[in-house]
Amino acid sequence: MIIDRLYEEVMKKGPICVGLDTRIEYISDDILNSEETIEEKIFKFNKRIIDETFDLTACYKLQIACYEAFGIEGLKAYSKTLKYIKEKGNIVIGDIKRGDISSTAKMYAKAHFEGDFEVDFITVNPYMGYDAISPYFEYLEKGNKGLFVLAKTSNESSKDFQELEVDDEPLYMKVSKEIEKWGEKYVGRNGFSLIGSVVGCTNPKEIVDISNTCKNTFFLIPGYGAQGGRGKGLSALFKNNMCGVVNSSRGIITSDNPREAVLEMKEDILKWLR
Numbered sequence: 001m002i003i004d005r006l007y008e009e010v011m012k013k014g015p016i017c018v019g020l021d022t023r024i025e026y027i028s029d030d031i032l033n034s035e036e037t038i039e040e041k042i043f044k045f046n047k048r049i050i051d052e053t054f055d056l057t058a059c060y061k062l063q064i065a066c067y068e069a070f071g072i073e074g075l076k077a078y079s080k081t082l083k084y085i086k087e088k089g090n091i092v093i094g095d096i097k098r099g100d101i102s103s104t105a106k107m108y109a110k111a112h113f114e115g116d117f118e119v120d121f122i123t124v125n126p127y128m129g130y131d132a133i134s135p136y137f138e139y140l141e142k143g144n145k146g147l148f149v150l151a152k153t154s155n156e157s158s159k160d161f162q163e164l165e166v167d168d169e170p171l172y173m174k175v176s177k178e179i180e181k182w183g184e185k186y187v188g189r190n191g192f193s194l195i196g197s198v199v200g201c202t203n204p205k206e207i208v209d210i211s212n213t214c215k216n217t218f219f220l221i222p223g224y225g226a227q228g229g230r231g232k233g234l235s236a237l238f239k240n241n242m243c244g245v246v247n248s249s250r251g252i253i254t255s256d257n258p259r260e261a262v263l264e265m266k267e268d269i270l271k272w273l274r
């Protein structure tokens with residue numbers, strides 16, 4: 001199953017996900033001032049980072065908003081980058097955070113698990129409940145696609161709703177337990193489900209509580225670097241098992257030396273486990 005591949009990549013390379021949230025202001029003048037199209041400029045920027053980091057990175061995550069912002073050209077760059085990552089043999093997450101009624105969710109599933117925007121995993125938003133997520137499940141049956149469902153997000157305002165008490169527990173815990181339940185039939189050989197959760201490393205206590213409650217859940221963990229998350233906050237989570245992959249986007253792709261930035265991030269996380 002793809003979640004086993006991801007876990008095994010994490011065990012081999014470290015729990016690193018490089019976020020290719022590419023913005024024009026990140027692109028160096030030598031690329032920017034060329035005669036090429038926006039598609040080519042964005043792809044060249046991404047390709048340079050992928051070529052420098054693919055042997056250190058368990059997976060890549062592309063925030064589709066950064067590509068949609070450049071219209072068709074941006075989406076062509078999104079598609080070209082996804083294909084290139086797969087050519088390099090790496091795993092790719094489409095960070096699309098979709099959430100809608102079943103008939104619409106079916107179309108989102110087709111759009112992002114097939115064709116030009118096909119990825120290995122996508123992020124989805126569970127605010128609309130089970131029937132907004134279940135239409136993706138048919139793509140999990142073969143074991144080569146997975147979901148990361150928002151549970152306790154990294155942003156400050158996550159507390160507005162996610163920390164509301166529901167039946168004596170915070171909403172994010174109730175949602176996490178539902179995600180674990182949805183994932184029960186998709187558990188791979190390493191004990192993790194194709195349906196994982198998104199929990200920010202800006203919530204170090206909450207992610208340990210969720211992990212202790214939801215044993216089959218593998219985490220996509222944003223919030224490292226630019227949002228203040230650091231390795232120390234992950235030591236309690238990772239000390240028993242590498243049950244997640246940590247994303248850094250701006251922290252890596254705005255660095256003058258992305259490879260060095262990945263190595264520093266990996267050391268910052270692993271040093272607390274020794």
Ligand SMILES: O=C(O)c1cc(=O)[nH]c(=O)n1[C@@H]1O[C@H](COP(=O)(O)O)[C@@H](O)[C@H]1O
Nearest residue numbers: 063095123153154200222226227248249250
């Ligand atoms: O689903 C996500 O990846 C996500 C969830 C969340 O709670 N917080 C969060 O920052 N993200 C995404 O993770 C990336 C974080 O970017 P950086 O702050 O630059 O590392 C962005 O693409 C966000 O959209």
